[in-house]
Amino acid sequence: MVDIEDRVVPGRAIARLTAVAGDPDAYVREWKQRTGGRVIGAFPMNFPAEIAHAAGLLPVLIQENRETITVGRNLLTEFYCGYTRNIADQAAKGRLSIYDGFYNADHCIQLLGAVDVTREFEEDTPVYFGQLETSIGSTWAIDKVQRKMAAFRAEIAGFVGHDIHDDDLRASIELFNEQRRLLRRFYDERRSGNAYFSPAHLQVLVKSGMVMDRAEHIALLQEVLQLGLSAERQRGRIKVHLSGHFCHAPRTELLELIEECGAQVVDDDLFHGTRWIAADVPDADDPIEAMALWYLARNVAVPCPTRVQHDVDWDGYLLDVLDGSGAEGLIVLMAKFCEPHMLYYPELRKALDSKGIPHLLIETEHEGMPLESMRTRIEALLERIRRRQAVLV
Amino acid sequence: MSTAVASPMNRLGSTALAGAMTSAYWERIFTARERGAQVVWYNGSAVNVIFQAAGLEWCHGEAFSARLAAQHLEKPAQLAGEEYGYVGELCSYARTHLGCAVLTQQAREEENSGVVGMVDQRELASRLPAPDFFVNAYAGCSTGQQWDEISYRVFGKDVPIFNVSLPFLWGNKPDAGYLRGQEWEEATTYVSDQLHDLIRFVEQMTGRKFDFDRLREVMSYVKKASELRREAMAMCKAAPTPATYWDWIASIAPINFLPAGPELVAYFQAVRDEVAQRLADGVPGIANERYRLYFDGIMNWNKLGYLARKFAEYDVAVVCGRYTHNAFWQEPHLIDTDDPIRGMAQHYLLCPTNHGVRTLKYLTNRDCADYGVDGIVFHSTRTCRAFTNPQHLLAKSAQKELGIPSMFFEGDVADASFYKEEILESRLVAMLEGIDVRRARALA
Numbered sequence: 001m002v003d004i005e006d007r008v009v010p011g012r013a014i015a016r017l018t019a020v021a022g023d024p025d026a027y028v029r030e031w032k033q034r035t036g037g038r039v040i041g042a043f044p045m046n047f048p049a050e051i052a053h054a055a056g057l058l059p060v061l062i063q064e065n066r067e068t069i070t071v072g073r074n075l076l077t078e079f080y081c082g083y084t085r086n087i088a089d090q091a092a093k094g095r096l097s098i099y100d101g102f103y104n105a106d107h108c109i110q111l112l113g114a115v116d117v118t119r120e121f122e123e124d125t126p127v128y129f130g131q132l133e134t135s136i137g138s139t140w141a142i143d144k145v146q147r148k149m150a151a152f153r154a155e156i157a158g159f160v161g162h163d164i165h166d167d168d169l170r171a172s173i174e175l176f177n178e179q180r181r182l183l184r185r186f187y188d189e190r191r192s193g194n195a196y197f198s199p200a201h202l203q204v205l206v207k208s209g210m211v212m213d214r215a216e217h218i219a220l221l222q223e224v225l226q227l228g229l230s231a232e233r234q235r236g237r238i239k240v241h242l243s244g245h246f247c248h249a250p251r252t253e254l255l256e257l258i259e260e261c262g263a264q265v266v267d268d269d270l271f272h273g274t275r276w277i278a279a280d281v282p283d284a285d286d287p288i289e290a291m292a293l294w295y296l297a298r299n300v301a302v303p304c305p306t307r308v309q310h311d312v313d314w315d316g317y318l319l320d321v322l323d324g325s326g327a328e329g330l331i332v333l334m335a336k337f338c339e340p341h342m343l344y345y346p347e348l349r350k351a352l353d354s355k356g357i358p359h360l361l362i363e364t365e366h367e368g369m370p371l372e373s374m375r376t377r378i379e380a381l382l383e384r385i386r387r388r389q390a391v392l393v
Numbered sequence: 394m395s396t397a398v399a400s401p402m403n404r405l406g407s408t409a410l411a412g413a414m415t416s417a418y419w420e421r422i423f424t425a426r427e428r429g430a431q432v433v434w435y436n437g438s439a440v441n442v443i444f445q446a447a448g449l450e451w452c453h454g455e456a457f458s459a460r461l462a463a464q465h466l467e468k469p470a471q472l473a474g475e476e477y478g479y480v481g482e483l484c485s486y487a488r489t490h491l492g493c494a495v496l497t498q499q500a501r502e503e504e505n506s507g508v509v510g511m512v513d514q515r516e517l518a519s520r521l522p523a524p525d526f527f528v529n530a531y532a533g534c535s536t537g538q539q540w541d542e543i544s545y546r547v548f549g550k551d552v553p554i555f556n557v558s559l560p561f562l563w564g565n566k567p568d569a570g571y572l573r574g575q576e577w578e579e580a581t582t583y584v585s586d587q588l589h590d591l592i593r594f595v596e597q598m599t600g601r602k603f604d605f606d607r608l609r610e611v612m613s614y615v616k617k618a619s620e621l622r623r624e625a626m627a628m629c630k631a632a633p634t635p636a637t638y639w640d641w642i643a644s645i646a647p648i649n650f651l652p653a654g655p656e657l658v659a660y661f662q663a664v665r666d667e668v669a670q671r672l673a674d675g676v677p678g679i680a681n682e683r684y685r686l687y688f689d690g691i692m693n694w695n696k697l698g699y700l701a702r703k704f705a706e707y708d709v710a711v712v713c714g715r716y717t718h719n720a721f722w723q724e725p726h727l728i729d730t731d732d733p734i735r736g737m738a739q740h741y742l743l744c745p746t747n748h749g750v751r752t753l754k755y756l757t758n759r760d761c762a763d764y765g766v767d768g769i770v771f772h773s774t775r776t777c778r779a780f781t782n783p784q785h786l787l788a789k790s791a792q793k794e795l796g797i798p799s800m801f802f803e804g805d806v807a808d809a810s811f812y813k814e815e816i817l818e819s820r821l822v823a824m825l826e827g828i829d830v831r832r833a834r835a836l837a
Contacts, residue, residue, distance in 0.1 A: 075785050079482065079775055107561055109535045109746070113782040116750040120786055129563040129749075134538060135556040140590075144558075144583075155565075306535070308542045308556055337482055339536045339778070343491075343543045346478030363480075 013223035014204070021207040024063050028098045031058055031213060038160075041099035043087075043115060044247040045106055045271060045306075046132055046298065048291045050281065051152050052103070053214065054172040055160045060099070061210035064248040065090060069366060075117045080110050081337045082366030083248040087114035091121040101159055102127040103152070107134055108306065110337070111247070128155050136296055137309040146292040153288060169287040175214050180277040182221040183209060187274055191267050191325045199242060199255040199265040199273075206272050207249055237264035238382045241327040243318060243348075244341060245270045246304065250333050250364060257371055258331060261378040267325035269318070270333070275302045305344035314344060315351035322357060329385045330359040331378070358384050401680040401705040405636050407663040408643040414660065415646040419460065425450040426522045431599060434524035436490075436541050437531030438559065438741035439722065440591065441650050442615060444528075446608035447595045452521060453650045454540070458489035462694035462807035470496060471808070485776045485808035487540040494547045497521050523548070526598050528591065530557035533746030534779035555594045557587045559741055564749045571752050572724070577742075584738035612733035614653040619725035621661035622648055625668040626718060630764050633682035634712045635671035639701040640664075640678065641717035642692055648721045679705045684825055687761050688714035689787060690772025691780045695809040703817070704770075707825060712764045716780075719745040719756050746779035753783050754790040761795055767828050769799035770821070775811035800824040 020027045028039050039058045042049060049059035064086045072089025080088075090096050096118060102125060104115050112129070119127040130152050133144045157164050186202060189195035205224075209217045240263045242250075249272040258265065269275050278301035284290035299307045303314040322330065330352060334341045345361065352359045360381040362374055425432050433444055436454040444451040461467040467489050474492030475481065481488075501523050527545055531537025538556060545554045560580045568574040592603045622644065629636050647660055671677075686704070688711045693700060704711050722728070724743065728736035748756070761769065769791055771784045788799040802817035 077773055077781050077784075079781075080778060107535045109533065109779045109782060112561065112563075112749075113778065116783060116786065120750065128565055129561070130565075131560050131563075133558055134535070135558050138556060138558070140587075305539060308538055310545070310550065310554070334480075337778075339483060340539050342480045342483040343487065343536070343539050345480065347543070347546055349478050 011224075011227070013220040014201075017208040017217075017220055017224075018204050020212055021204045024060065024207075024211040025065075025095065025098055027211055028058070028060055032098070038100040039098065040101040040103055040156075040159075041096060043102070043104040043106065043111055044083075045275075045304070046295055047103050047105045048149060048152055048295070050172040050176050050291065051149070051164065051169065052156055053176070054169040055156045055162075055164050057100075057156070057160065058213060059103075062087065062090075062096070062099075063207065063211065064366065065095070067093075072117075076110075076113050079337050080113065081247075081335045082364070083335065084110040084114035086248075086366050087111075088117040091118040094121070096122055097125075099125065101125060103156075104129045105132045105148075105152070106306070107131050108247075108340075110339075126159060128152075130155065132295060134306060135308045136299060137311065142292060142296065145295055146289055149288045149291045149295075166287050169291075173281045173287060173290060175218070177280040179209055179214050179218050179221070180280055182218060182225065183277045185225065187267075187277070190265075193266070193326075196264070198259060199268065200252040203249055203252065203255065203272050206276055210272075210276070237262055238329060238385050239264050239266045239325070239327045241266065241318070241322055241325060241330045242268040242270055242273070242333060243330055244333040245272065245335055245364070246275070246306065246338065246341065247271055248335065251369060253371060254333070254362070254364065254369060254374065257375055258378055261375060262382050263329075263331075263378065266327050267321055269302050269321070275304070278302045305340040313347075315347050318348065319351055319355060319357075328358070328389070329381055330357060331381070332359060332361045334361060334363050336363045336365050358388065399680070400702065401708070402637075402639075402701060403676070403678055403680065404643075404701075405640045405664060405667050405678075407660070407667045408640055410660055410663070411643050411647050414651055414656070415460075418646075418651050419457075422450055422452050422522065423520045431525045432522045433526055433528055433598075434521075434541075434544065435528040435530065437529060437537050438557070438744065439649055440528060440530045440557070440588075440737075440741070442608065442611045442653060442737065443588070443592060443595060445611050445652055446604050447599055447601070448604075449595070449599065450522075451650070452524070454490040454544075455486045456646065456650050457493065457521065458486040458807045459692070459694045461489060461493075462809075463697055465695065465809075467695075467807050473499075481808075482776060484534075484536050484540070484778075485805050487536060487543075488776075489807050491540070491543060491547065493521050494544045497523050498548055524552055526552055527554040528557070528594075529554065530559065530591075530741060532559040532741055532744035533561065533748075534777075536779070553594075553598065555591055557584065557591055557741070559584060559744075559747065562742060562748050562752065564751050569751075571748075571755055572727075572739075580742055581735060581739050584741060585735050588734050588738055609730055609733060611653045612728055612737070613730040614655070614658055615722055616725045616728040616730055618648060618653065618657045618661040619722040619728075621658070621665040622721075623723065623725065625661070625665040626713070628668050628672050629678075629712055631672055632685065632765055633677035633679075634685070634710050634764075635668045635676060635678055636664075637678040637701070637705075638688050638711035638714050638717055639697070641714075642697065645692075645717065645721060677710070679708070679710050681708045682710040683708035684767050684828060685710050685712050685765055687712070687757070687764070687766045687769045688716070688772065689757065689769055689780075689784060690714075690774050691716055691777050691806050693772055693774070693804040693812065694807055696804065696812055704821075707821060709821075709825070711770070712766065713760050715745045715753075715757065715760075718760055719743070746782070750783040750786045753787060754794075757787050758791060758794050761791060761797060766797060768797050768824050771799055771801045773801045773803050775803060775805040776808060777806055798824055798827050 041062045052059035064083050069089040071092035075088040133141045279297040281290050281294040303312045303317050430450045432450045434452050441451045470489045470492030473495045474488045477495045479488050529541035569576050727739045791797050800820040803813040805811035
């Protein structure tokens with residue numbers, strides 16, 4: 001069997017993407033040195049990075065790092081999610097001083113705690129919060145979101161000291177759409193069974209794309225694609241869907257473990273995955289209106305429990321995509337203490353149970369991942385699916 | 394033979410009426426169906442004044458969870474929630490209330506299917522009448538909006554719902570601050586517009602034209618009650634304080650969700666008069682006030698009486714707190730009774746979890762200075778991220794700006810399993826000793 005790893009490692013493109021995903025801070029420093037440009041740190045999930053790009057900035061989605069949380073423990077309590085506690089820790093240790101500004105578009109109370117800690121420690125750096133409407137089924141939502149997108153544009157224009165022209169914004173939108181289209185090709189090929197990629201490798205492609213200069217990232221993705229993607233479908237493995245993790249990347253050890261146990265990940269709705277790339281910015285005369293429509297479209301493309309939209313259901317979406325990918329089971333990766341996920345989980349469970357779809361809930365933390373106990377639970381899920389297959393045959 | 398030990402607490406006699414008023418209110422909710430009344434479930438801000446003016450019965454989710462916890466009756470609802478799939482780290486208010494929703498929905502289905510015989514212990518939690526519609530108006534905590542969205546789904550998405558979006562007051566601009574700046578004005582206008590939309594929604598739900606005159610009347614009672622409450626609170630800047638934080642906790646239900654009318658004003662008039670009389674007579678809120686503390690955090694409802702006694706036993710007068718003093722119609726001058734919508738919107742934005750840390754530092758340090766506080770107690774509320782969010786930064790700020798120490802203890806709003814008594818005890822003793830040492834040094 002041939003997979004992407006065999007073809008491109010140690011190929012230049014994948015090595016570069018892997019290096020950036022592994023150490024985003026190093027890339028930021030290198031980019032600043034190389035270009036003399038300014039970098040802004042954005043917090044997940046919905047910051048309109050295209051606007052910052054159009055202003056000539058490098059927008060970087062701030063990633064969880066692998067350091068043990070120490071100073072941050074005295075800033076946010078242990079019952080905050082791993083990502084927010086890690087951000088507080090990074091802020092307190094000065095790791096975020098590489099950024100020239102900070103932008104946040106999402107009202108998550110834990111995230112706001114981490115952003116406030118950032119504001120405390122980076123007191124000379126702008127920390128802007130433009131709250132995008134979360135009740136997006138409301139009649140006034142589009143107008144309100146559009147106003148907020150315009151406010152981001154004005155704020156960032158003030159930051160760089162010049163206007164952001166419509167044509168520049170359109171060009172950035174096209175570039176970001178191209179990046180999403182390219183990334184979706186990998187996911188589409190995986191979903192259709194035409195190619196095999198390990199979830200850890202796909203995470204590298206997405207995570208690096210959240211950090212890098214978009215044109216550079218696109219060139220590297222094209223290089224990878226030129227190597228060809230066809231591969232035999234793996235035999236004897238249980239096809240599963242990975243679900244959850246709205247803000248930060250699941251640990252690669254966990255992703256590798258899932259496959260080691262005999263699963264093949266064929267689809268996901270992870271933030272560092274399908275969720276991030278699912279919706280393009282649509283065409284519109286006014287690029288700000290286009291950005292607003294993109295924000296609203298994201299929740300339709302991959303529903304998120306942090307948004308309120310009554311005619312859009314995450315549970316229904318999952319049942320549909322499971323049908324499409326042929327996944328035989330679902331593994332829920334819940335970042336511990338993530339309240340939107342905790343609130344919605346019973347609805348997912350009900351929907352999956354109603355269709356007899358086996359699933360497993362795994363809570364993840366920044367530190368202390370009990371891999372061996374997780375192995376047992378994953379193996380039990382896969383065994384359950386195998387027995388079910390035998391019965392169905 | 395045992396000897397009776399006099400309690401060091403001297404609670405206000407006038408607040409006893411709050412319990413009776415609150416019980417009567419809940420009984421009215423429980424019997425709403427029998428009386429043919431429409432019931433709205435809501436969470437977050439005190440939009441109940443709109444419901445009152447519209448002739449509805451209103452059930453505040455957090456208040457019901459707090460009530461169950463204060464009566465140690467929360468477990469059946471929490472177990473129902475757990476069985477349904479809610480993880481134990483989820484906001485215990487939401488978990489308890491969603492458990493009630495599950496039980497209420499089950500009861501409704503059992504009633505429809507003719508199945509009877511629910512176990513007794515479930516009965517209280519399921520006594521809530523099912524909602525005719527939901528209104529969500531949650532400030533600060535992002536979980537609040539999702540909580541009602543999930544309730545809506547638990548009820549099969551066939552109960553109408555209206556969401557009021559309350560922007561978080563982050564403080565982006567140089568002119569931003571408490572009750573001022575462009576952000577404050579814009580947010581006020583945005584929420585005011587939504588309240589008019591909410592009123593139109595209520596009109597659709599009731600089939601009646603909304604009575605704005607009645608709203609003005611209701612808000613005039615709210616304003617008067619709030620003025621009396623604030624006046625009484627301000628008298629507690631005196632040392633020894635004539636009333637304590639625990640007295641203000643006892644008065645939360647009246648100011649937050651009980652019907653606003655002459656009885657509400659009479660209640661706060663009685664509270665105000667008793668505090669004034671105590672001040673005149675030199676009667677303290679605890680027997681031997683030696684320390685004055687500020688309480689930050691949402692209430693630990695399971696341990697309410699216990700905590701009040703615990704602090705008093707150490708001669709601690711807890712004199713004020715974020716939950717009591719920076720919430721619940723706390724700025725009555727903002728209410729224009731002729732045109733109350735804007736002032737209502739502003740109060741909904743003034744939830745003490747809806748500010749960035751910069752504003753919270755200002756409010757906390759201001760109150761600590763005004764009330765002559767010696768230290769701060771932070772209730773690290775396990776499942777309430779909204780309240781715990783700024784606590785460490787507030788502690789550092791108080792130490793740096795005012796030189797006052799603080800301590801943290803673990804607990805929760807409505808889940809007693811998170812409460813750590815020994816930690817509270819040892820940390821409280823340590824902080825009080827530290828205050829003694831500092832005082833001794835100041836005298837040396």
